[in-house]
Amino acid sequence: MTGALGRFQDDFILAVHGGEVHDGPVAALLRQPGFAVYRNTIMKGCIDALQANYPCIERLVGTEWFRAAAAVYVDRSPPVDSRLLGYGHDFADFIDDFEPAKKLPYLANVARLDRLWTEAHIAADEPLLDAALVASLPAHKLENIVLRPQAAARWIWFPDQPAYTIWRVNRVQAPMPDELAWTGEGALLVRVDGVVQWQALDAGACVLLDACARGVSLEHAVTCALDVYPGTDVGPMLSGLLSAGAFSAESATCSLT
Amino acid sequence: MTRFPLSASSMGGGLGLKPVHFDAARDCAQAGLWYEIHPENYMVAGGPRMAWLEAIRASHPISLHGVSLSLAADCMPDSQHLKRLKDLADRIEPALVSEHLAWSTWRGQYQPDLLPFPRTNEALERISDNVARTQDALGRRIAVENPTHYAVIEGHEWSELDFLGELSRRTGCGLLLDVNNVHISAFNLGFDAADYLDRFPGDAVMEIHLAGHSTDADPSSRLLIDSHAAPVADPVWSLYERVIERIGVRPTLIERDDEIPGFDVLLEERAKAQALLDTVRVPA
Numbered sequence: 001m002t003g004a005l006g007r008f009q010d011d012f013i014l015a016v017h018g019g020e021v022h023d024g025p026v027a028a029l030l031r032q033p034g035f036a037v038y039r040n041t042i043m044k045g046c047i048d049a050l051q052a053n054y055p056c057i058e059r060l061v062g063t064e065w066f067r068a069a070a071a072v073y074v075d076r077s078p079p080v081d082s083r084l085l086g087y088g089h090d091f092a093d094f095i096d097d098f099e100p101a102k103k104l105p106y107l108a109n110v111a112r113l114d115r116l117w118t119e120a121h122i123a124a125d126e127p128l129l130d131a132a133l134v135a136s137l138p139a140h141k142l143e144n145i146v147l148r149p150q151a152a153a154r155w156i157w158f159p160d161q162p163a164y165t166i167w168r169v170n171r172v173q174a175p176m177p178d179e180l181a182w183t184g185e186g187a188l189l190v191r192v193d194g195v196v197q198w199q200a201l202d203a204g205a206c207v208l209l210d211a212c213a214r215g216v217s218l219e220h221a222v223t224c225a226l227d228v229y230p231g232t233d234v235g236p237m238l239s240g241l242l243s244a245g246a247f248s249a250e251s252a253t254c255s256l257t
Numbered sequence: 258m259t260r261f262p263l264s265a266s267s268m269g270g271g272l273g274l275k276p277v278h279f280d281a282a283r284d285c286a287q288a289g290l291w292y293e294i295h296p297e298n299y300m301v302a303g304g305p306r307m308a309w310l311e312a313i314r315a316s317h318p319i320s321l322h323g324v325s326l327s328l329a330a331d332c333m334p335d336s337q338h339l340k341r342l343k344d345l346a347d348r349i350e351p352a353l354v355s356e357h358l359a360w361s362t363w364r365g366q367y368q369p370d371l372l373p374f375p376r377t378n379e380a381l382e383r384i385s386d387n388v389a390r391t392q393d394a395l396g397r398r399i400a401v402e403n404p405t406h407y408a409v410i411e412g413h414e415w416s417e418l419d420f421l422g423e424l425s426r427r428t429g430c431g432l433l434l435d436v437n438n439v440h441i442s443a444f445n446l447g448f449d450a451a452d453y454l455d456r457f458p459g460d461a462v463m464e465i466h467l468a469g470h471s472t473d474a475d476p477s478s479r480l481l482i483d484s485h486a487a488p489v490a491d492p493v494w495s496l497y498e499r500v501i502e503r504i505g506v507r508p509t510l511i512e513r514d515d516e517i518p519g520f521d522v523l524l525e526e527r528a529k530a531q532a533l534l535d536t537v538r539v540p541a
Contacts, residue, residue: 003379004377004379005374005375006332009363010363016368029409029411032407032409033408033478033480035407036475037407037473038370038407045370078367079368079369080365081367082297082338082361082362082367083298083301084367085298121304121305121306122303122306123303124302125302125307191304194305194308
């Protein structure tokens with residue numbers, strides 16, 4: 001049962017979101033300039049958090065545009081978790097549907113990469129698979145091992161946009177290249193020694209990582225990649241992923257020993 | 258792991274820990290220096306943040322100052338949040354744990370602010386229960402901070418000082434005295450800050466906060482805002498001196514959360530608090 005305290009809180013939240021409250025202590029509060037302080041502080045807290053979590057979007061659209069768009073997002077998706085480090089998980093989906101952003105069709109995908117950076121940054125710690133150990137395996141063992149991506153590994157493929165290049169140069173605050181090839185790109189983010197690192201990833205490697213994350217054997221995962229992208233050069237792809245630190249040391253311990 | 262010994266009596270002037278100052282903060286070895294964090298920013302599965310915090314903790318006491326337990330909400334503290342707080346406290350072994358006399362989470366939504374409520378008997382019952390549950394879950398005493406006020410709330414059945422005193426008596430909790438909050442509230446609501454501070458339950462105070470404030474962007478409101486975006490103001494320093502002369506030395510934090518200056522600037526402000534603490538005789 002809700003008491004007077006709960007009713008006060010219901011009314012307060014209603015008023016924060018612009019609802020009308022006609023009587024009781026919140027109505028009296030609404031008649032004072034101080035109420036705007038609470039409303040402004042709440043909005044500022046949410047927008048500041050979103051701005052911190054999407055630095056490349058802010059860089060691409062400017063602070064003023066970003067904060068105006070963020071205010072619309074905050075109204076639709078207020079935080080449900082006090083760990084604001086993770087606020088805005090679906091901001092990219094919001095941008096997809098946000099009319100003023102339609103002129104920048106890559107913006108949502110850049111937001112997806114900012115989000116993956118955050119996920120990689122706060123994921124659980126775990127030791128990484130030693131690439132040399134895998135390289136030393138005989139072929140029959142190699143086929144059967146299950147490589148599990150490290151907890152912080154995130155990957156994504158953008159079939160028709162160089163979203164990774166756009167994100168990368170903005171993430172390090174570098175100038176955009178003069179010529180940008182308008183082709184599909186993928187990205188892999190991993191965390192090595194506490195630092196989030198990124199690199200370009202081709203479509204076949206994305207399919208392989210998807211399969212590895214499902215827990216299938218390496219042989220099966222390679223087949224999946226080749227089915228979708230027959231041109232995939234498996235050897236360099238695998239050694240690239242291994243040296244990047246994409247896999248957990250807990251990968252297939254039984255088959256490695 | 259060797260860690261800085263846990264004792265609030267060895268804590269003088271402290272600083273809010275900012276990731277941008279991490280290296281300087283870790284390497285600074287000034288006597289009495291300690292750091293405060295918002296635990297919400299470290300409730301993560303892993304990653305560099307936890308590693309930073311562990312490194313700082315190896316050489317300095319840490320205080321966990323929560324902003325979202327929502328003690329004054331008309332419901333129990335979120336059990337998952339409480340568990341995460343407990344896990345962090347077990348890992349970091351903080352010297353102090355504190356929260357606010359306010360609410361922020363309600364019906365599954367988080368409002369990043371510290372919101373007011375009428376200090377009724379009902380509220381006292383609820384908050385006492387929530388503080389007791391928190392202390393039971395953590396297995397330790399927490400300090401509860403006096404809020405900043407921007408408006409008159411109708412329906413109070415308790416004065417703030419009596420409410421805080423009774424909350425402490427019922428639950429055994431300590432209090433965190435934010436002198437800047439008192440200065441702002443006194444200005445905004447029109448009461449005497451010195452008189453309020455003279456009557457604050459001094460024995461329960463486990464920690465003191467000092468921070469800077471701003472004037473409202475809307476000048477017609479004639480309000481001071483607890484922005485933590487400026488140096489501590491002179492009147493707040495004067496009130497602080499008055500408090501520690503009466504109640505004795507307490508761990509004292511310089512809070513800065515916006516317009517963050519260089520670490521050396523914060524250290525200078527912190528040195529001012531430390532110098533005042535050093536001149537106060539510990540009451541027998």
